[in-house]
Amino acid sequence: MWLELINKIKYEIEKAHHDIPVMVGFYNPHNAGIDERGLVMLGRGEATVIDAKVHNMLKQEFYIECWIRADSNVLEDAYRRIAELEQTIEDVLIDFREQCGALNEDICVLSDSNYQIVDIRCTNKTDDHDSMRxxxxxQYRFEATLYDLNNDTKGGIY
Known part of the structure; x- marks a missing residue:
């Protein structure tokens, strides 16, 4: 289910037609082939049960990293470009969250695993502390609240 969720987010970013490369998995920025368009990387985090009494609900954490390459010695240029990339990604994810909240089944149901995305929210946003010039x-940390629509699994391992 977590891989399907990450691929769904990847698809939503690509579908927005911003010409930003998107990868699943985290790579060292020096080895990831980042060009003038930037790069978005997605990866999984922790999965936890939300409430022991509601077996079909869980939280799946995932991460999104946005990277740009700026060869200028003026840091403000890099900051401007990363801020633009952040805004683009945030706009896509806000739209995705709103569609899930409206119960748009084409968007909010992960068809292979049959989990419904109930909500998705950012819990943390942090920078690279200018350490990767x-x-x-x-890096964004997100939590997706998911509901297992499969009657027979009763929340899987939880």
Whole structure:
């Protein structure tokens, strides 16, 4: 289910037609082939049960990293470009969250695993502390609240 969720987020970013490369998995920015368009990387985090009394609900954490390459010695140029990339990704995810909240089944149901995305929210946003020059990056931590629509699994391992 977590891989399907990450691929769904990847698809939503690609579908927005911003010409930003999107990868599943985290790579060292120096080895990821980041060009002038930037790069978005997605990866999984922790999965936890929300409430022991509601067996079909769980939280799946995932991460999104946004990276740009800026060869200029003026840090403000890099900051401007990463801020633009952040805004683009945030706009896509806000739209995705709103569609899930409206119960748009084409968007909010992960068809292979039959989990419904009930909500998705950012719980943390942090920068790379200017440690990866000439790359500048931002990492988002998200939680997706999911409901298992499969009657027979009763929340899987939880």
């Amino acid at each position: 000439p790359f500048t990056g931002t």
